[in-house]
Amino acid sequence: MSEPVLYGLDAMRTCFELVLHGAEPALLSAAAAEALEEIRAAEAQLSIFRADSWLTRLNLDAASGEAVRVPAPLHALLRVCAAVHAASEGAFDPCTGPLLDAQQLREQPGIWSEAARPGGRFSEIELLPESRVRFRRPGMQLDLGGIGKGWALDRAAELLREAGVPSALLHGGSSTVLSFGPSFAFAGRPAHRQGWQIGIEPHAGVLLQDAALSVSASRPNSRRPRGHVIDPQQGQPLRSTATAAVIAPSATLADAWSTALLVQSGTPFSWKSLL
Amino acid sequence: MAALAFTPALEALFPRAPRGETLKLGVIGTGTQGCNALEELATIEGCAVVAIADVDPGRRNRGKRRAPDATIYESGAALLDAGGIDAVVIAASTFAHRELAEQALAKKIKVYLEAPLAHNEADASAIAAACFEDGAWLTAGFTANTNPVYKRARDVFQSGALRNLVSLRSHWRRKLSWKAAAPTPDREQALSWKIDPKRSAGICGEIASHHVHTMRWFTGKSPWSVRGWGGIRLWQNGTELPDTVQLEFGWDGELRCQQELTLASSIGGEELEVSGTHGTIRLAGRHAWLFKEPDAATQGWEVYAHRERFHQDEGYVLLANATKLAAQGKLQAGAGLPHTELWYALQAFVTAAVEDAEPPCPIQDAMPSTTAGIKAAESVVTGEEALLGFVG
Numbered sequence: 001m002s003e004p005v006l007y008g009l010d011a012m013r014t015c016f017e018l019v020l021h022g023a024e025p026a027l028l029s030a031a032a033a034e035a036l037e038e039i040r041a042a043e044a045q046l047s048i049f050r051a052d053s054w055l056t057r058l059n060l061d062a063a064s065g066e067a068v069r070v071p072a073p074l075h076a077l078l079r080v081c082a083a084v085h086a087a088s089e090g091a092f093d094p095c096t097g098p099l100l101d102a103q104q105l106r107e108q109p110g111i112w113s114e115a116a117r118p119g120g121r122f123s124e125i126e127l128l129p130e131s132r133v134r135f136r137r138p139g140m141q142l143d144l145g146g147i148g149k150g151w152a153l154d155r156a157a158e159l160l161r162e163a164g165v166p167s168a169l170l171h172g173g174s175s176t177v178l179s180f181g182p183s184f185a186f187a188g189r190p191a192h193r194q195g196w197q198i199g200i201e202p203h204a205g206v207l208l209q210d211a212a213l214s215v216s217a218s219r220p221n222s223r224r225p226r227g228h229v230i231d232p233q234q235g236q237p238l239r240s241t242a243t244a245a246v247i248a249p250s251a252t253l254a255d256a257w258s259t260a261l262l263v264q265s266g267t268p269f270s271w272k273s274l275l
Numbered sequence: 276m277a278a279l280a281f282t283p284a285l286e287a288l289f290p291r292a293p294r295g296e297t298l299k300l301g302v303i304g305t306g307t308q309g310c311n312a313l314e315e316l317a318t319i320e321g322c323a324v325v326a327i328a329d330v331d332p333g334r335r336n337r338g339k340r341r342a343p344d345a346t347i348y349e350s351g352a353a354l355l356d357a358g359g360i361d362a363v364v365i366a367a368s369t370f371a372h373r374e375l376a377e378q379a380l381a382k383k384i385k386v387y388l389e390a391p392l393a394h395n396e397a398d399a400s401a402i403a404a405a406c407f408e409d410g411a412w413l414t415a416g417f418t419a420n421t422n423p424v425y426k427r428a429r430d431v432f433q434s435g436a437l438r439n440l441v442s443l444r445s446h447w448r449r450k451l452s453w454k455a456a457a458p459t460p461d462r463e464q465a466l467s468w469k470i471d472p473k474r475s476a477g478i479c480g481e482i483a484s485h486h487v488h489t490m491r492w493f494t495g496k497s498p499w500s501v502r503g504w505g506g507i508r509l510w511q512n513g514t515e516l517p518d519t520v521q522l523e524f525g526w527d528g529e530l531r532c533q534q535e536l537t538l539a540s541s542i543g544g545e546e547l548e549v550s551g552t553h554g555t556i557r558l559a560g561r562h563a564w565l566f567k568e569p570d571a572a573t574q575g576w577e578v579y580a581h582r583e584r585f586h587q588d589e590g591y592v593l594l595a596n597a598t599k600l601a602a603q604g605k606l607q608a609g610a611g612l613p614h615t616e617l618w619y620a621l622q623a624f625v626t627a628a629v630e631d632a633e634p635p636c637p638i639q640d641a642m643p644s645t646t647a648g649i650k651a652a653e654s655v656v657t658g659e660e661a662l663l664g665f666v667g
Contacts, residue, residue, distance in 0.1 A: 026512065027463070031456035037307075052561060057318075057613060071314040072341050131317050162333035164458025 004186045007032040011043040012149055014173030018156065021184040022166030031163035035156035035170075042152035045074065046144050048097060048110030056111050058133060059141045063113035067126075067134040075131045077144070077151055080252055084147075085122040088260035093232035095120045097143025105228050105237055115139045121232065150214060150255025153178045157251070169196055170251075176258075178212040178251040200245050203269055208247070211275055214254035216262040217243045231263050241268065248274040298629050301326040301360040301384075303351035303375055304367030305338025306466075308389055312364050313341040315618040322625045328354040329367075331466060333457065351375045355382060362628045364621070365389060366416075369481070370474040373398040380411040385628045387621065390416040391484040391645040392638075394476045399645050406638040414627065414634035415641030418620040419489040424612055428556050428563040429493055436565065436574065437551025443494070443532035445486045445547040448540050454512040470514035476652035477516035478536045479503065484648030486534055487524065488641070489547055489558065497643050498524035498532060500662050503655035509539035522651050561612035 004021040005028050016039050020028045045054040054074050062068045070078075084092045098118040101109040120140030127133060144151075149172035157178055160168050167181025177198055185191045195209025206213060218229050218238040229238050244261035248254035253274060261270050300322050302309055309329070316324050327338040328348035335347055348354040351367055355378050362385035365375050372393050379386045392415060393399040406413050419425050455466030468474040469481060491497050501524045505517030519537040526532045547558040553571035557564045612619070623635040643663070650661040 026454065027456055030452055030454045033452055034456055037451075052613060052615070054314075060613070069318045069320065071317045072343055073314070076340075076343075130323075159456075162336060162458075163456035165456075 002028070004184055005029070005032070007036060009036045009039055011039050012047075012152065012172065014149070014175075016152070016156075016172045017170070018160075019169045019186055020160065020165050021168065021186075022181065023164060027164065031160050031165050034163065035159050038155045038159050039152045039172075042148065042155055045071075046148045046151070048112075048143050048145070049108060051111055055142060055144060059111075059116070060113050062133060062135045063115040063139055063141065065135060065138045067128055067132045069130065069132050072131050075127065075133065077147070077252070078125070078127055078133065078142075081122060081144070081147060081256065082125070082127060084253070084256040084260060088257070088264065090121060090123070090232055091263040092146065092256050092260035093122045094142050094144050094146060095122050095125075095140055096230040096232055096235075097145070098141050099230050099235055100143070100228070100237075103237065105230075110141075110143060112141050113139070116141045119235070146259040147252060147256040149173060149176045150178075150212065150251035150253070153212070153251040172251075175216070176212065176214040176251050176255050177208060179208050180210050183209065200243070203243070203245075206245075206247060211247055211249060212251035212254040213245065213247045214251065214258040215243060215245045216258040218262060229259065229262055233263075238263065240266070242266075242270070243268065244270045244272075246272045246274065296629070298322040298625055299325045299359065299361045300625075301328070301354050301363040302338070302342070302345075303328045303354055303363060303365050304371075304389075305329040305334045305341075306331075306366070306368075309334075309364070309366035310337050310341055311615075311617055312366050312621060313338060315615060315621050316364070316625075317341070318614075319618070319622050319625055321629055326354050326357065326360055331457075331462060333462075334466075352378060355379055355384065358382075360384060362387065362624075364624075368468045368474065369394045369476075370398075370468060373401050376402045376413065377405045380405045380408065380413060383410045383412075386413040387624045388413055388415050388641075390488070390636075390641060391476075391480050391648050392641055393645060394474060394480055394649070396646060396649055399642060399649070403638050403642055412628070412634060413638055414624050415636045415638065415645075416617075416620060417485060417488040417492075417636050417641055417644060418616040419492045420640075421619045421623040421635050422560075422612070422616045423619060424561060424563045425489070425493070425558055428558060428565070431565060432493060432549065432556055434574065436554055436567075436571070437549065437556065438553040438571075439551055440494070440527070440530055441550045441552060443490050443526060443530065443547075443549055444534070445490070445532075445545075446535045446543055447482050447486065447545045448535075448537050448543050450509075450541040451538050452510045452512060453538065454510070454514075470510075470512060470516055472514070472516050475516070476649050478505075478518070478520055478538060479522065479652035479655060480645075480648040482536050482648075483520075483522055483534055483651050484644045486547060487532075487647040488644035490526075490532055490549070491644060492640075493549060493558075494527070496527040498526050498647055498663055500525035500660055501647060501651045501654050502660040503651050504658075505655040508537065517655060520651075520655055522654075524647065524651075560616060 002025045004019050007018045009016045047053040081094050098116050102118045117139030120137040124136040153170050169179045171177040179196050183191045183196045195207040197205050198208050199205040244258050246254045246257040261272050324342045324345050326346045327342050328351045329335045363379050364387045366389045376388050392402050453469035457463040457466050503522045505520035508519040510518045518539050522534040524532040549556045554567045654661045
């Protein structure tokens with residue numbers, strides 16, 4: 001059996017890393033190439049900074065209120081968004097992107113329709129049969145930045161499992177982590193029988209095995225007094241320092257729920273397990 | 276030097292949906308290209324994917340995620356035997372094209388066959404023969420002539436903007452092992468067909484044929500010879516096929532077309548350039564530009580172009596129908612294509628199939644490009660120049 005191997009990729013304005021173990025190097029290398037390609041594809045499909053992404057096409061085509069056909073994987077992801085939006089009573093809402101840009105809360109604005117109007121809630125988006133999507137409020141727009149990294153990691157992990165990789169640890173920007181299979185010794189740290197020990201600074205860590213962990217944080221400071229996470233109910237960015245961590249069966253769910261929990265909790269540190 | 280980006284007309288960017296009933300489609304092969312096709316077909320009006328097939332269970336799962344309502348088959352033959360489809364997209368391994376295409380054509384099912392047609396001349400000829408049977412309808416997956424931005428660029432070329440041709444050249448660079456990952460050696464071997472010389476013409480067959488096709492369609496000429504060089508620069512994965520090649524095609528008179536293709540380096544991506552005495556047209560998938568020589572005459576349309584910085588050069592971006600695009604809120608999408616080249620090729624296929632019109636890329640157009648790729652692979656192995664047997 002070979003040593004663990006580490007692969008990295010810059011995507012979604014952060015760094016993704018995969019640590020794979022438990023098979024021949026040639027298989028790990030080929031599987032990693034496919035998984036990295038899948039993350040690259042997820043970025044190209046969900047980016048609001050690319051004119052040709054699935055999401056930009058949807059935002060441009062659906063802004064007028066027309067029902068638009070989208071690829072099945074995007075429709076499935078939007079159904080997950082709808083479920084988390086409803087279960088979190090609106091705390092997770094992928095319609096806040098134009099609000100972020102209107103308040104200049106990120107360096108580069110997204111590509112929005114000329115008809116875009118900040119506002120609108122995800123509950124005003126209809127997910128119709130035949131993979132169609134309709135924006136009931138004209139001008140509303142979607143930004144899946146709060147769930148995209150988790151979705152990319154889940155897709156990559158699915159390919160790795162199908163390729164026969166027995167165990168792996170994947171992360172996107174250190175804030176969303178996913179593991180499957182038994183943990184293994186890596187980077188000078190021994191294997192832990194109950195899973196990967198993941199730290200959540202400045203709090204204690206958790207053990208992660210065959211699950212995903214996502215951490216969202218709002219860190220206003222003197223240079224940037226407003227955070228970069230919008231409270232969808234208020235339409236304003238969070239102003240207090242807070243961290244929220246969620247452990248879930250999938251990285252997609254963990255990613256979405258950590259954003260929701262950050263908005264909901266109002267405490268410096270909050271924690272939720274969906275396992 | 277000025278760079279002008281081509282933007283095609285609005286109707287070409289957002290083509291109309293085909294008339295008539297929904298086209299019931301099967302998709303055979305749900306690897307990377309088949310999955311790309313499923314994702315694009317999901318957004319094309321006038322069609323529905325009702326069946327998918329792949330011989331590999333992992334690939335079938337990938338297909339199912341992209342077409343959750345489709346019936347799933349364990350082989351392309353089973354899908355074709357089951358019936359219930361009007362047309363089929365064959366995106367299986369190239370060496371499996373012949374059997375699947377012959378079976379579909381015999382059943383009078385309309386075929387979109389991914390390009391190249393085949394990995395050897397015998398299979399390509401057999402597919403061509405099947406296309407000439409009564410009722411056979413096949414379009415090949417060479418995408419240049421359905422790409423709106425390439426069509427716009429070709430219009431400019433045909434207007435004489437480049438004057439006398441000087442050179443044709445292209446490159447395709449991806450850092451990618453074509454060795455597939457699979458949980459068992461049998462499945463790995465089956466999926467790694469692109470690095471098996473018995474089942475693939477390698478990078479020449481899979482990539483060079485596409486560049487040859489684009490250049491043929493663009494210039495209206497076909498290559499008459501090819502000579503190739505190549506080797507393994509990176510991927511020591513047990514294959515004898517080169518991961519890097521340089522090809523030189525004899526084109527028109529003394530004109531040459533040079534191609535550089537590699538799986539060992541990704542910088543530079545994919546570009547094709549047509550150079551003339553008055554300018555150069557660069558084609559890059561969803562984008563195309565014209566670089567004008569300082570002594571080239573102004574044609575008039577440049578007046579409407581926006582300025583764009585291009586390395587150290589500054590030019591003008593042409594935004595045809597900018598007012599209409601803005602009115603539809605689609606102006607931001609105007610600089611490049613809003614859809615992939617594959618989307619436009621599949622959209623043209625669906626429209627032509629529904630309307631029983633001519634195939635967008637008929638067999639006569641696809642054969643010379645496929646043959647050129649196969650002959651290029653042979654030349655890399657033998658080190659000899661290969662004559663292609665077709666001219667003009």
